Amino acid sequence: MNSKKSALERITPFIYGTTRLGDDKIPFEERLRTARAAMNSGLWFHTSRAYGNALEVLAKAFSENPERIPKLIIKIGWNNINQLRGVIEENLKPLGLEGMQLGQLCMEGELAEDFANGGNCYKIFSDLKAEGLVQGYAVEVFPWTSDAPLRALRAGYTKGIVDGFIFYLNPLQRFAANELWDEITGRNENIIAMRTVSGGNIYKLRDEPGYAWKEYLQKRAAAAAPIFEKSGVKNWTEFCVRFAFSFKQVKATVGSTAKIENLNEFLSAKENIIPLPEEIVKEFEALHYKWSDEFDIHAERWSL
Numbered sequence: 001m002n003s004k005k006s007a008l009e010r011i012t013p014f015i016y017g018t019t020r021l022g023d024d025k026i027p028f029e030e031r032l033r034t035a036r037a038a039m040n041s042g043l044w045f046h047t048s049r050a051y052g053n054a055l056e057v058l059a060k061a062f063s064e065n066p067e068r069i070p071k072l073i074i075k076i077g078w079n080n081i082n083q084l085r086g087v088i089e090e091n092l093k094p095l096g097l098e099g100m101q102l103g104q105l106c107m108e109g110e111l112a113e114d115f116a117n118g119g120n121c122y123k124i125f126s127d128l129k130a131e132g133l134v135q136g137y138a139v140e141v142f143p144w145t146s147d148a149p150l151r152a153l154r155a156g157y158t159k160g161i162v163d164g165f166i167f168y169l170n171p172l173q174r175f176a177a178n179e180l181w182d183e184i185t186g187r188n189e190n191i192i193a194m195r196t197v198s199g200g201n202i203y204k205l206r207d208e209p210g211y212a213w214k215e216y217l218q219k220r221a222a223a224a225a226p227i228f229e230k231s232g233v234k235n236w237t238e239f240c241v242r243f244a245f246s247f248k249q250v251k252a253t254v255g256s257t258a259k260i261e262n263l264n265e266f267l268s269a270k271e272n273i274i275p276l277p278e279e280i281v282k283e284f285e286a287l288h289y290k291w292s293d294e295f296d297i298h299a300e301r302w303s304l
């Protein structure tokens with residue numbers, strides 16, 4: 001891992017994800033209130049130009065209270081290195097910011113291949129860092145994009161430039177494919193776990209038709225509920241935060257909400273995080289290995 005100071009050093013254990021700030025079915029003012037509350041609690045934020053008008057909600061909240069502007073993780077990429085600067089600009093400009101804490105590298109096609117082969121992209125990543133546009137990098141991973149990070153990691157190319165890996169890691173999803181997961185944990189690389197509560201309350205995911213956005217998640221909620229109940233933890237949000245931090249590589253978990261009361265649940269769950277009992281974690285680990293091999297890696301890209 002990076003021997004120099006990591007850009008993750010002061011990361012907050014809970015990161016406020018901003019997808020829900022882009023939901024235009026919710027009044028702008030209501031979303032703004034939640035953004036302000038998250039800012040006031042000192043959390044890092046995770047955002048992207050792809051989240052509706054979340055950046056406009058953030059821009060307003062930031063301009064009202066510049067002292068409280070959070071550290072940001074922003075999605076950047078995509079298919080070739082020439083796109084990077086444009087993507088950075090389309091995120092930073094609306095926010096009126098000069099740089100971001102962490103660039104979430106979303107890489108496909110030519111860029112993923114270059115990354116896997118130790119190519120020119122590493123020089124560009126360094127340049128962007130030297131210019132202060134990006135303080136550090138987390139590599140985004142999905143089951144269908146696990147191969148390039150695996151090759152890069154094994155070849156040692158990520159050393160000194162990549163601060164960690166960011167992917168869905170929650171009770172119902174672990175989106176680094178099995179081989180990559182073993183490599184990341186074996187090498188003790190930093191992880192940022194996404195989708196804290198796996199998309200919502202476990203009983204709603206299990207029981208409310210249409211609540212889980214895909215059928216596989218409803219089935220996984222049904223498989224997970226008895227393990228959750230056995231743990232004795234009463235609150236799903238608390239369980240999920242503790243689940244993420246049951247892996248020592250996890251530095252933060254990213255969850256989203258448009259509601260102040262749910263934000264408050266995340267905030268109380270992040271206080272004194274105690275890892276879950278080992279046998280509970282082991283049961284989920286076994287499910288994750290199985291789900292990954294039997295389902296996730298065969299799924300159509302972006303279908304999960």
Ligand SMILES: NC(=O)c1ccc[n+]([C@@H]2O[C@H](COP(=O)([O-])OP(=O)(O)OC[C@H]3O[C@@H](n4cnc5c(N)ncnc54)[C@H](OP(=O)(O)O)[C@@H]3O)[C@@H](O)[C@H]2O)c1
Pocket residue numbers: 016017018019020046047075104140194195196197198199200201237254255256257258259262263265266
């Ligand atoms: N590829 C990527 O980069 C990527 C992909 C997915 C997610 N993410 C990041 O991760 C963040 C979180 O992901 P996510 O929104 O998909 O998943 P999540 O945080 O697991 O779930 C959010 C959903 O759960 C609900 N919720 C939140 N807290 C709750 C609580 N205490 N009780 C019941 N329901 C609750 C929210 O509804 P309410 O708003 O009504 O509370 C929302 O519908 C995103 O905002 C984004 O920043 C990144």
